[in-house]
Amino acid sequence: MEKWVVTGSAGYIGSHISRTLLERGIMVVGVDNFSSGLISNLHPAMEFHNLDIRDSESLENIFRNATGVIHSAGYKFAALSVNEPEEAFANNLEGTESVVAAMKKVGCQNIIFSSSCAVYGTPTHLPVTESSSLSPETPYAESKLLAEEAIRSSGINYISLRFFNVVGSGIDNIEDQSKHNLFPIILDAWQNNQIARITGKNFPTPDGTAIRDYIHVDDIVSAHIKSMEHFNSKPEVGNVYNLSLGEGVSVLQVMENFKEMLGRSFNFDYMGMREGDPSCIYGSALLAQSQLHWKPKKNLKDMVESAISARRTKLKIKSV
Numbered sequence: 001m002e003k004w005v006v007t008g009s010a011g012y013i014g015s016h017i018s019r020t021l022l023e024r025g026i027m028v029v030g031v032d033n034f035s036s037g038l039i040s041n042l043h044p045a046m047e048f049h050n051l052d053i054r055d056s057e058s059l060e061n062i063f064r065n066a067t068g069v070i071h072s073a074g075y076k077f078a079a080l081s082v083n084e085p086e087e088a089f090a091n092n093l094e095g096t097e098s099v100v101a102a103m104k105k106v107g108c109q110n111i112i113f114s115s116s117c118a119v120y121g122t123p124t125h126l127p128v129t130e131s132s133s134l135s136p137e138t139p140y141a142e143s144k145l146l147a148e149e150a151i152r153s154s155g156i157n158y159i160s161l162r163f164f165n166v167v168g169s170g171i172d173n174i175e176d177q178s179k180h181n182l183f184p185i186i187l188d189a190w191q192n193n194q195i196a197r198i199t200g201k202n203f204p205t206p207d208g209t210a211i212r213d214y215i216h217v218d219d220i221v222s223a224h225i226k227s228m229e230h231f232n233s234k235p236e237v238g239n240v241y242n243l244s245l246g247e248g249v250s251v252l253q254v255m256e257n258f259k260e261m262l263g264r265s266f267n268f269d270y271m272g273m274r275e276g277d278p279s280c281i282y283g284s285a286l287l288a289q290s291q292l293h294w295k296p297k298k299n300l301k302d303m304v305e306s307a308i309s310a311r312r313t314k315l316k317i318k319s320v
């Protein structure tokens with residue numbers, strides 16, 4: 001049986017990946033320090049280690065005999081990283097160096113890394129492709145780019161996946177917890193009968209709000225499965241892929257979708273812009289489509305619907 005280690009397995013994306021792999025009969029070993037993840041996200045049947053990924057020595061035992069590592073643990077708060085850069089570098093760069101060192105020590109040969117479209121910064125051409133210029137504008141983005149480089153120069157087989165904005169839910173009540181991401185901001189406001197605040201209305205975009213490329217977490221999971229298959233079909237792999245839907249959607253459009261599905265009980269308003277927020281970014285994932293044979297299947301409606309459903313399930317569980 002294949003064994004894959006998932007770092008960040010208690011997080012939003014890592015838990016979706018590990019649960020899906022387990023359902024497919026793959027042995028999954030999870031690692032997380034719960035800095036932002038939740039115990040309740042872990043599958044009860046999964047082998048799990050409560051560990052900081054910077055503890056390279058302990059990782060060695062866990063990585064022994066593993067087919068590969070899905071490295072999803074990290075600090076993900078791009079805007080916040082401007083005020084706490086040391087957190088981004090410690091968890092994303094040092095953490096990745098530690099993961100790679102442990103892999104090399106025990107001969108674990110394959111890594112799939114959760115990178116980010118933030119490495120492109122404010123794009124000069126759209127859609128952004130993997131050969132677009134790299135211009136990280138926050139410590140978070142810089143730490144992700146340096147982590148990619150640490151992986152590339154390590155000599156192990158790698159696939160770095162540059163996620164665009166990951167949203168939605170694929171499993172029961174598991175959802176993005178971040179207080180800084182659009183979907184949880186909207187759902188928290190709705191749950192607490194408050195007005196959701198959009199960051200920025202003066203961007204140079206048609207409706208004045210920022211344009212992003214949203215991708216369903218289920219499509220992120222399927223890209224990992226395709227990446228794992230890619231390692232099996234090729235002796236040496238080293239590449240970077242965008243994971244995006246390829247569509248620019250404004251924050252206002254997202255809000256309108258939520259309003260349509262949540263009804264009159266949902267309202268929104270505007271607040272100031274955040275540092276390091278580009279006005280418009282969307283990506284081309286044609287490379288992943290042609291080389292990994294991956295194609296995203298979910299649209300914006302699926303993303304919004306599944307996010308609402310996950311929150312409703314969570315509220316039901318809480319009230320029992």
Ligand SMILES: NC(=O)c1ccc[n+]([C@@H]2O[C@H](COP(=O)([O-])OP(=O)(O)OC[C@H]3O[C@@H](n4cnc5c(N)ncnc54)[C@H](O)[C@@H]3O)[C@@H](O)[C@H]2O)c1
Pocket residue numbers: 007008009010011012013014031032033034035036037038051052053054072073074075076091095114115116117162163164165166167176177
């Ligand atoms: N969510 C997105 O839209 C998005 C976009 C681009 C990239 N990413 C990247 O994908 C990865 C997963 O994102 P997510 O949305 O699931 O975030 P998340 O915060 O829900 O999950 C990250 C997990 O990593 C764990 N972790 C953090 N530092 C750790 C450390 N030093 N040792 C052990 N565990 C640690 C956290 O406890 C958490 O469970 C992150 O690396 C993030 O930067 C996410």
